[in-house]
Amino acid sequence: MTPLGGRSYDRNVPGATQETIARLEGQGHRVTGSRRAVLDAIAGTVTPFTVEDICLAAPDVGRATVFRTVKLLQDLDVVCRLPLGDGGVRYQLSQSEHHHHLICESCGAVSEFSDPELDALIRRNARREGFRLDGHSLELYGLCPACQPGG
Amino acid sequence: MTPLGGRSYDRNVPGATQETIARLEGQGHRVTGSRRAVLDAIAGTVTPFTVEDICLAAPDVGRATVFRTVKLLQDLDVVCRLPLGDGGVRYQLSQSEHHHHLICESCGAVSEFSDPELDALIRRNARREGFRLDGHSLELYGLCPACQPGG
DNA sequence: CTACATGCAAATTGTTTGCATAGTT
């Protein structure tokens, strides 16, 4: 993937779309208008996004196609599914580095952070239980600075 | 769904049902036959369970009531929802201590662990980002000992 | 007796599939 050394949150990098298109071609998938539209929608979305977000951002693409495309992107490891605590299904670009989510229960904002020390500790716990770790997800729920009383 | 063998946290403790009934009464909720049946079903289930599991174990209780009861138990903090990677929804008794989940992507087994050091690190990250932390969820995905090649 | 709980079925919501057609390569 694009070696974006970029910021942790806000918008997805524009280059990601181009690179994904290259990957589609490389794997023998066709680069269609619908797929471009979905990729653009994803690139313009604050992570993490829902299928609904994409449908709104790419209104000319049918729902079924959005679902099919998101699934395809999952298979290509371009996006990954994010199991949120509220049961809602979200996706986000699979980024090179691990990050976790801070979810504001008041305004719904999602920001990200990463902490190598935390990841190391997680790996250690998995090892202790005899698990072969493939991935993990960590979400913190609370109030963002702007939503705190007196903040 | 393959039960996870040989661990200490396989079955739910019998006392939990009685305690939950006491809590229901204490909060002004009625203790009905359906609710008892659902609680018994949960008590007899290997964690984590699905709504379907309960419907099978308590066939005389209508589906809607099972959903309503599980939601009530969530509100009472008797059970908690588990966001699994495959999108399936499971629940389990909220255990006394804070814990995290190890989810086997092969057999679906879910085991638990807790690590105060990890929790402390999580709190520190939230503080650094200015978040007022209310809760968090952490799931690790991988292969359990039994499902590892050569394991 | 009164209000809350239940069951059933209809209504929602979220996701997948069948099929004829449009679009890529």
Add this chain to the structure above:
DNA sequence: AACTATGCAAACAATTTGCATGTAG
């Protein structure tokens, strides 16, 4: 031209809701 992808609608699956009836307190 060959074959894949799309859109639409119907099919599904999971969960919620309206309402008349049952029942715990």
